[in-house]
Amino acid sequence: MKNAIILHGxxxxxxxxxxKAPSMSNAHWIPxxxxxxxxxxxxAATPEIPHSFDRNWQTWNREVERxxxxxxxxxxxxxxxxGFFIKYLSIHKKLKVNKVILVAPWLDPDHNRTKDFFDDFKIDSDLVSRTKGVTIFCSDNDQESVSKNRRYASSAN
Amino acid sequence: MIKKASQKTVDMLHQQIKNIKYREFHHYGHFTYDDMQTTEFPELLNAVLR
Structure with missing residues (x-):
């Protein structure tokens, strides 16, 4: 039987x-x-990462690997x-999975918002070969959306 | 600083990962409820099931 893991931001x-805000695994389109x-x-599983504002790799990894x-x-x-799944697939070089869909992926490219989370690995350029396809979903106004910061000063990552 | 981070990540992945597919949507923002004004995302469901 196929399974799926849907991981929040x-x-x-x-x-x-x-x-007043839903937990992250109960937000947006996830439920x-x-x-x-x-x-x-x-x-389909929707792991909820405790203290997810604090990008701690061990915590995120433990909850996903349940x-x-x-x-x-x-x-x-x-x-x-x-971004978590990009790193996960990059560091587990023998892991094979089904499809991977990355919705508005974020890897802290300027390395100024996380430490020892996205700055300590190299992207595996061949990771797609161990999957049934990796697709990025992005939007033409994502920058605008993030910069607007409608409700929360530094959310939406 | 975070303003361009998401697009930067997409560009980085597109350049660094071979054979990655890329699908752009119009006006979906950061794919949050606030941006999409709905909890349903049929395009994503179809991509999973296709």
Whole structure:
């Protein structure tokens, strides 16, 4: 049976502790997608990373690895969650998975918002060969969206 | 500083990873509820199931 892991992004600390905001695994399109996949017998998991505003690799890795990851596993990541899967596939060089979809991936390219999270690995340029395809979803106004910072000063990563 | 980080990441991945596919959407922002104004994302579901 196929399974899927849908991994959320990293909020700001303010968003994380906002009692009116949903938990990250319950935000945006994540619960809807999980429901749709379960209805077609894909066991979809939506790990919730505690203290996800603090990009701590051990914590993110521990929560994701609670679930099976193998050739039948579909990986879907949003923002920091998408960046997580790039690193995960890059450092596990023998790992084979099913499809990978990276929604608005973020890898802290200027290395000014995380430490020992995205700045300590090299991207495996051949990682697609160990998957059934890797697709980036991006939007023509993502920069505008991030810069607008509608509700939270430093969220949306 | 974070303003261009997401697009920079996309450019970086596009340049560094062989055979990666790229799909651009119009006006979906950072694919958050605030940007999309919906919790449904059928294009993503179709991409998973296709």
């Amino acid at each position: 990293g909020p700001s600390e303010k968003e994380y502790y906002d009692p 809807w997608l999980q429901g749709q996949l379960l209805k077609v017998d894909i066991a 679930f099976d990851i193998g050739p039948e596993t579909i990986l879907i990541g949003h923002s920091t969650g998408a």
